[in-house]
Amino acid sequence: MITYDFLNDSINIIALHRVLSDVDYDNRVAPVSIMEMAERDLVEFIKYSKNNGYEFISIDDVLSLDVGTNNKCIVLTFDDGYVDFYDVVFPIIKEHRIPACLYFTSGYPDSKCIHSFGILEDHVRSLPSLKFSIANKDYSLRAETKSEKREAIYFLSNLVEELCDGNDSGKLLEILKLIGVDDEIINRRYSLNWRQVIELSNNELVTIGSHTVTHPRLSQLKSQNVEFELLESKRKLENVLGAEVKHFAYPYGDHNERVKAMVRKVGYSSAVTVISRDVCNIDRFALPRHWLDSDFAVI
Ligand SMILES: [Zn+2]
Known part of the structure; x- marks a missing residue:
């Protein structure tokens, strides 16, 4: 029996990256387990969560909830924008009717950033x-x-x-x-293309957030370069999607007070890190997330 001990009886934001079909997962040559999950294990996690009384909510819901009350909630988030979000994750969230947030690195489809x-x-x-x-x-x-x-x-x-x-x-x-x-x-496609991102964005279950243009460690950049990464990714996504992009994820979870203040200043409403704990004493510009990967499925 698998248990997900990290889940608390409050808001749990989950960080995922790639979700591979079971065949692709089993055929990996160089596993990076924290970055990858098998499709079967994501489905297992969703079923476990529902059976144990957790409600799946969107990242927008987090900002409007009265945190600290006994909300057993889960927010699924996916970083970077691998093509498997469209091929594997999208059908799963549609089947189970659960929301998800995709933090997209806007430089990938235009080859400004390479996998x-x-x-x-x-x-x-x-x-x-x-x-x-x-x-x-x-x-x-x-x-x-x-x-x-x-x-x-x-x-x-x-x-x-x-x-x-x-x-x-x-x-x-x-x-x-x-x-x-x-x-x-x-030239093989590792990233979602713009047509797919638009289709995802048009589905009510998917929220598109920003994950910079080129996926740098923001705390190591000069302020003008931080500003470019924050603003240009927001501008590009909003232009393509025709919708406001309100949420942000720090690449590698890397941030400091300076970067955090800039995220707020350029107009985002929230930002997630990779610090693992549940959401309490909410700082909406440093929301913690739990990592989830297939190793949880190994008993
Ligand atoms: Zn990332």
């Missing part, structure tokens, strides 16, 4: 070994077995991060090409 981990995973998946040179340095990686592949992917992911200057997507693409990733994989 490098997924690209590297797909690149390594079908190769027995890798050889490439970057800046006069030769690299040779074995990738025959599953564990070698996993090691190679993590090695490449660290190398890319080391060589990339912040979130410069042009530089990132250059490095991916030097590693030998072909165009077909680079």
Whole structure:
């Protein structure tokens, strides 16, 4: 019997990232368990919550509730905007009639931000070994077995991060090409496209929030760059969706008082972190969230 011990008899905001079909989940080469959940486990969590008296509410509802009373509520939130939100999550929330908030990084559909981990995973998946040179340095990686592949992917992911200057997507693409990733994989869709985001937004169950343009660690940016990330993502989403974007999620949960004050100033109504606890003494610009992944399903 699975129990979700982190749930409290109050408002519980849940942070999720990717939700994979059961087949895709079981075939992962480089699992990042905190970022991924199997479809079957999300459905299990929803059933458990309903059977145990929790009500699923929207992020808008959180701001209008009298917190501290005995509300057994759950808010589902999903970060980044992976295409599996459309393919896997959307059918589930429609079937169970529960709301969800998608915090979308607006640079993904326009390639201002790139899902490098997924690209590297797909690149390594079908190769027995890798050889490439970057800046006069030769690299040779074995990738025959599953564990070698996993090691190679993590090695490449660290190398890319080391060589990339912040979130410069042009530089990132250059490095991916030097590693030998072909165009077909680079152009594969890891992110939702704008047509899908519009369709999601038009459904009453889905709230679209912002998750910046390029997914940086905001506390490390100069104020003018923080302002750009906060305002440009809001502006772009509002232009495309024709609706106000009121909610925000800090990438990596990273924030400080300066960033928090700016989120409020540019006009958002709430912001979520990744601090794990239930919502009490509500600070609507630092709302805590519980992480949920498939490991909860392992008994
Ligand atoms: Zn994120």
